[in-house]
Amino acid sequence: MEARTIASPGNPSAFSRILSSPLYRGATIAMFLSGVGVSAAAPQIVLFLVHELGASLPVAGLFYLTSLVAPVIGYAVGSYSDRSGIRLGLFRLCAIAGFLGWAGIAISTQVWMPFAISAVVLAFSGAAASQVFAAIHDELSRTPARTDESVVAVVRMALTAGWVVGPVAGAWLAAGTSLRTMLWGTAICSLLQILPLGTLSAAAPARKDDAEYQGDNADFANWRPILPLLAFTGLFVLVTAGESVKYGFLPLYMEQSLKLDATIRGAVIGIQPLIELLIMPFSVILGQRFGMLWLMCMAAGLGVAANICFAAWPSAGGMFAGQILMGGVWGVFAALGIIVAQRLLPTAVATASAIFMSSSAVSSALGGVTGGLGVAMVGLPYVFWFPAAFSALAVVGLAAMARHDRAL
Numbered sequence: 062m063e064a065r066t067i068a069s070p071g072n073p074s075a076f077s078r079i080l081s082s083p084l085y086r087g088a089t090i091a092m093f094l095s096g097v098g099v100s101a102a103a104p105q106i107v108l109f110l111v112h113e114l115g116a117s118l119p120v121a122g123l124f125y126l127t128s129l130v131a132p133v134i135g136y137a138v139g140s141y142s143d144r145s146g147i148r149l150g151l152f153r154l155c156a157i158a159g160f161l162g163w164a165g166i167a168i169s170t171q172v173w174m175p176f177a178i179s180a181v182v183l184a185f186s187g188a189a190a191s192q193v194f195a196a197i198h199d200e201l202s203r204t205p206a207r208t209d210e211s212v213v214a215v216v217r218m219a220l221t222a223g224w225v226v227g228p229v230a231g232a233w234l235a236a237g238t239s240l241r242t243m244l245w246g247t248a249i250c251s252l253l254q255i256l257p258l259g260t261l262s263a264a265a266p267a268r269k270d271d272a273e274y275q276g277d278n279a280d281f282a283n284w285r286p287i288l289p290l291l292a293f294t295g296l297f298v299l300v301t302a303g304e305s306v307k308y309g310f311l312p313l314y315m316e317q318s319l320k321l322d323a324t325i326r327g328a329v330i331g332i333q334p335l336i337e338l339l340i341m342p343f344s345v346i347l348g349q350r351f352g353m354l355w356l357m358c359m360a361a362g363l364g365v366a367a368n369i370c371f372a373a374w375p376s377a378g379g380m381f382a383g384q385i386l387m388g389g390v391w392g393v394f395a396a397l398g399i400i401v402a403q404r405l406l407p408t409a410v411a412t413a414s415a416i417f418m419s420s421s422a423v424s425s426a427l428g429g430v431t432g433g434l435g436v437a438m439v440g441l442p443y444v445f446w447f448p449a450a451f452s453a454l455a456v457v458g459l460a461a462m463a464r465h466d467r468a469l
Contacts (some may be wrong), residue, residue: 063200073229075211083261084200085212086195088187090257098250099372101243102163104177109166109240116172125305125429127179127460128422131187138188139195139403139415149198152189152255158253160185167244169198185228186251187422190220191414193258194399198410210345214396218341221395226335287412290405294417295464297398298424299455300361300390303368303448305428306435307387311371311380314441321377329380336388337395353397359458360393364452372445401469427451 070198079085110121144152162182166175197216201209234242284291308330315321317328348356370383402417403410429449435444463469 075208075215075367078206078208078212079215082200084258085216087259088197090215091193091236092190092216092220092253093223094257096172096220096374097166097227097230097249098159098163098223098254100227101234101250102222102247104228105235105240105243106166108235109211109244110175112450113240114169114172114175122174124176124179125425127176128184128185129426130180130189131414131422132419134184135188135191135414136418137339137414138230139191139409139412141190142411142415143409147201149258151398152192152196152258155185155187155189156251156255158182158454160191160248162186163244163251167241167248172286177407180403181402187419188415189254191249191418192411194403194414194418198403207316208209210349210361210397210400211342213400214341214345216459217395217399218338221334221337221341222389225338232248242268266436278468286408287406287416289462289466290402290413290416293401296361296421296455296458296462297417298427299451299458300394301362301421302428302431302451303364303445305425306432306444309429309432310436310441310444314371315380317439318356318443319377319380320384321362321380322416325377329377329384332381333384333388334429335392337391339427341396344393348393352463352467352469353401354459354466354469355396355402356393358456358459361452361455363387363389365449365456367382367432368449368452372442375442 079089079404106124110124138151138155142148162185165178165182169175169178185225194213197213199340202210231243231246232247234322236422248261312326312330315326321329344356351359367383367386367390370379373379374382399414399417402413406413430449431447432444438444439446
C-alpha cells in the first residue's frame with residue numbers, strides 16, 4: 062500500500078480544488094503532457110515506418126493492430142491496482158515503459174522492431190492514464206464535494222488539450238529535425254508526465270474483510286459485475302470507430318474528390334477538438350440534469366448525423382458540419398465516459414478505468430477494418446454510412462442502458 066495520502070481542501074469550485082490539490086494539479090499537467098506526446102507520434106508513425114525503415118504502406122498500416130494488446134495489459138494492471146491500491150506507483154512504472162517504448166522505436170533499425178516494442182512495451186504505457194484517474198477517484202471518494210465530476214472533467218480536458226497541441230508540435234518537430242527526433246520528443250513527454258505528481262501517493266481504497274473479498278472474487282470469476290461496464294465500453298467503441306475511417310479517408314476525399322484547398326482541409330480537421338473543448342465544461346452540468354447515459358445517447362445521435370454529413374453532403378460545408386457534430390460527440394464522451402465507467406464498476410475503479418480508456422485500441426482496429434473493406438466495397442464517400450450505422454446501434458444500446466439504470 063502507498064503510505065502517504067493527499068489532502069484535499071474540498072473547495073466547491075472545481076478549478077480551485079485543482080489548483081490547491083497536489084494530486085489534481087499534477088494529474089492535470091501530467092495528462093496534458095501525455096496527450097501531447099502520444100498525439101505527436103500518432104500521425105507520424107506510418108511515415109516513420111515507410112521512410113526510415115522501408116516498410117510498405119500495407120505493412121505500415123498494420124502497426125495500429127499492435128495496440129490490441131493494450132486492453133489485455135490494461136485489465137491486468139487495473140486488476141492488480143485494485144488489489145494493491147498502488148495507483149501512482151503503477152502510473153510511474155507505466156510512464157517509464159512509455160519512455161522506453163518510444164525511445165526504442167526511435168532507434169529501431171528493422172521493420173519488425175517497432176511492432177514488437179509497441180505490442181510488448183507500449184501496451185503497458187497505455188495504462189498510465191487509467192491509474193491517474195483511479196487515484197483521482199479514490200481521493201474524491203475520501204473528500205467528496207458537489208464538484209467531483211467537474212474535477213474529473215477538467216483533468217480529462219487537459220488530455221484533450223494535449224491532443225490539440227500534439228499533432229501540430231509533432232509535425233513541426235519532424236519537419237524541422239527528423240522523424241526519429243520527433244519520436245524522442247514523445248518518449249521525453251512520457252517521462253516528463255511523472256514530474257508533476259512527484260513522489261505523491263494517492264489515498265488507497267479501503268480494504269474489505271476476507272469474506273466480502275472472497276465473495277467479490279467469486280463474482281468477478283463469473284464476470285457478472287463487469288458486464289455493464291463491458292456493454293458500455295462496447296457501445297463507446299461503436300460510436301468512435303468512425304474516427305479511424307475519418308482520419309484515414311476524409312483527408313483523401315477532400316483532396317481528390319472535393320478539390321478543397323489545403324488550408325480548408327486543415328481547418329476541417331482542426332475544428333473538431335476545438336468544439337470538443339468548448340463543450341466539455343457543459344457536459345457535466347447537462348449530464349446531471351438529463352442523466353449521463355441519456356446525454357451520451359443524444360451524443361451518439363450526433364455521431365449518426367456527422368457521418369451522414371460526410372457521406373451525403375459533398376461540400377466544404379458538409380465536412381465542417383460533420384466535424385462540428387463529431388466535436389459534440391467527443392465533448393460529451395470525453396468528459397463523462399470515465400465517470401460512467403467507474404460508476405458501473407465502483408468496487409474496482411482502476412480496472413474500470415483501464416478497460417474504458419484502452420478501448421480506443423479496439424475502436425481503431427474496428428474502424429481500420431471497416432474503412433479498408435468499406436472503401437473496397439462501396440468507395441468514397443459512401444464508406445461513412447458504415448460508422449453511421451455503428452453509431453445508430455450505439456443510440457439504441459445507450460437508450461436501453463439509460464432506461465435500465467436511472468441512477469446514471
